[in-house]
Amino acid sequence: MSGKAHFWIILFAALLIVCAAAFLVLSNRGFGGTVAKIYSGGELIDAVDLRSVAVAYEIVVETEMGVNTILVEPGQISVRSADCPDQLCVRQAPVSDSVVPIVCLPHRLVISVEG
Amino acid sequence: MKTKRLVMMGILSSMALVIFVAEAQIPVIIPIPGIKLGLANVITLVSMSLLGRRDAACILAVRVTLGSVFTGSASAFIFSAAGGVLAYAAMALTIRRFPEKMLWVVSILGAVAHIAGQLAAALYITAAPGIFYYGLILIPAAIVTGAFTGLCAGYLIRPLRRLLDNR
Numbered sequence: 523m524s525g526k527a528h529f530w531i532i533l534f535a536a537l538l539i540v541c542a543a544a545f546l547v548l549s550n551r552g553f554g555g556t557v558a559k560i561y562s563g564g565e566l567i568d569a570v571d572l573r574s575v576a577v578a579y580e581i582v583v584e585t586e587m588g589v590n591t592i593l594v595e596p597g598q599i600s601v602r603s604a605d606c607p608d609q610l611c612v613r614q615a616p617v618s619d620s621v622v623p624i625v626c627l628p629h630r631l632v633i634s635v636e637g
Numbered sequence: 638m639k640t641k642r643l644v645m646m647g648i649l650s651s652m653a654l655v656i657f658v659a660e661a662q663i664p665v666i667i668p669i670p671g672i673k674l675g676l677a678n679v680i681t682l683v684s685m686s687l688l689g690r691r692d693a694a695c696i697l698a699v700r701v702t703l704g705s706v707f708t709g710s711a712s713a714f715i716f717s718a719a720g721g722v723l724a725y726a727a728m729a730l731t732i733r734r735f736p737e738k739m740l741w742v743v744s745i746l747g748a749v750a751h752i753a754g755q756l757a758a759a760l761y762i763t764a765a766p767g768i769f770y771y772g773l774i775l776i777p778a779a780i781v782t783g784a785f786t787g788l789c790a791g792y793l794i795r796p797l798r799r800l801l802d803n804r
Contacts, residue, residue, distance in 0.1 A: 538777040545773035608710025621767035
C-alpha cells in the first residue's frame, strides 16, 4: 500500500477514535433536564416533570394542522402516533434529557426537555 | 446527448432512488428526526466517476426531489437535500485529486460531508445545540459507511464503464 493511502487510513482512524471517545466521555457525564415542555405552534401548551410520572399516560395534541399522540412514561417522553405524512416524530427515539427535542415539523409541535 | 449516456443516467437515477427509499426504512437509533445513513451517495460517486460532475449533479437533483415525493415528506426533502448537496460538493472538489484506486477516500469525505449537511439541517429545524453531541458518534458512523460505499462504488464502476464505452 502506498504512503498516501497510509496517510488517509491513519487520519480517518484517528478521527474515528477521537470522536467516539469524546462521545463516550460526554455520555457518561450526562445531560440535565427533567421537565418536558410541549410547544404547539411556538406556544407552550403543557409541561410535565418526567421524574414525577408513575404511570404512563397519553396526551393528545390536536390542531388544525393535525393530531399527535404523545406518550408520557416515567423518565421519558415520545410521540406514539401522528397523522403527519413523514412520521419522523413517531420514528424518533424517546427523549429523556435536554440533548435534542422531538419535532413534528408539519404540525409545528416541539417536545423539549428543559431545566 | 448520446442515447446510451441518457439511458445510463436513467438507470443510475433509479438505482439512487431505490437505495434512498430502502434506506429510509432503516430505523436509525439517533433521536434526530430524519437522519439517514447516506448510502445513496454511492450513486453520486459512481456517476461522477463515469459521467462527470455535471451529469452527477442532475442525478442527485432527481434523487433528492423524487425521493422526497416517494417517501412523502417535505422534512425529508430538507435533510436529503442538505446532506446530498454537501456530499456532492465534497466529492466534486476532491475526486480529481485521487487516483481511482483511492476513491474510497473521496467516498469517506463525501459521507462525512453528508452527515455534516444533515446536522446543519437538524440544527436549523430544532435549534438545539445538543445536536453536536450526536454528531460525535455520527462522524465515526459516516467514516464506516463512507468506506463501505466507496468499496461498493469500486465494484460498480468497472462493469458500468465497460457498458458505457464498448457496446
